Amino acid sequence: MSSVKPLPPYLISEEEYLASEQVSDIRHEYIGGQVYAMAGAGYNHNCITANIMRKFGNHLEGTPCATFVADMKVRLGKDYVYPDVLVDCGKLSGDDYFANSPVIIVEVLSPSTRKTDTTTKLIRYINLPSVQEYVLVEQDFVSVQVLRRSQHWQPEYFYLGDAVTFAPIGLTLAVEEIYDRVDNKDMNEFRMRQSVLTTDMPAV
Numbered sequence: 001m002s003s004v005k006p007l008p009p010y011l012i013s014e015e016e017y018l019a020s021e022q023v024s025d026i027r028h029e030y031i032g033g034q035v036y037a038m039a040g041a042g043y044n045h046n047c048i049t050a051n052i053m054r055k056f057g058n059h060l061e062g063t064p065c066a067t068f069v070a071d072m073k074v075r076l077g078k079d080y081v082y083p084d085v086l087v088d089c090g091k092l093s094g095d096d097y098f099a100n101s102p103v104i105i106v107e108v109l110s111p112s113t114r115k116t117d118t119t120t121k122l123i124r125y126i127n128l129p130s131v132q133e134y135v136l137v138e139q140d141f142v143s144v145q146v147l148r149r150s151q152h153w154q155p156e157y158f159y160l161g162d163a164v165t166f167a168p169i170g171l172t173l174a175v176e177e178i179y180d181r182v183d184n185k186d187m188n189e190f191r192m193r194q195s196v197l198t199t200d201m202p203a204v
Helices: 014-023 043-059 114-118 120-126 185-200
Strands: 004-011 028-031 034-038 066-069 073-076 079-081 085-088 102-109 133-138 144-148 155-158 163-166 171-174
Touching: 014 028, 014 079, 043 066, 043 085, 043 102, 043 171, 073 120, 079 120, 102 114, 114 120, 120 133, 133 163
Parallel strands: 102 133
Antiparallel strands: 004 034, 028 034, 028 079, 066 085, 073 079, 085 102, 133 144, 144 155, 163 171
16 A cells, blocks of 8 residues: 555544545545555556556456455454455445455555555454455565465565466466556666567567
8 A cells, every 4th residue: 555644643433433434535544543544656556556456357357356446445353454456256335335355455565564564464464364365566676475375374476577376366467567667677677678689589
């Protein structure tokens, strides 16, 4: 998720949070009784979330599973957070404001969110019975970390040239597809190498 900005430290009830969130123009996460305002995300962050959302969404057309980005909350006990991307295969209605049974959760890491995404949220997410995979994507360099329930949450890392299989939905993506249009050193060097290879290919 994009940068987290804590509001002044005061506690509110779960009911107060849910009621205020429905009429707020700004998204807030609710952890341990405290409310955190969500700041906007930058170009690379938005590219990655859009790429994953598009690929997941296209693949899941016509299935019971749905893909959500940024605006769908996940309930973690009495806490509520907004993952960057999630896939939920449960039955959601038009009145639902949070997902109860996500199978895949994706967070795009930034300096301001890395600690929370890799500690507090990680523990909470993997303890949700429905979650099968937790995916952490770096935006400043190319690295995709996947933790799978089937592998006892041991992390697997994927880099350029690798392909990532999202087993709960039967989809495999090349790492470069996840980073399409992203502007960082790894991707810029990758594009330059690809351009040189294409230029050097003999004409048929």
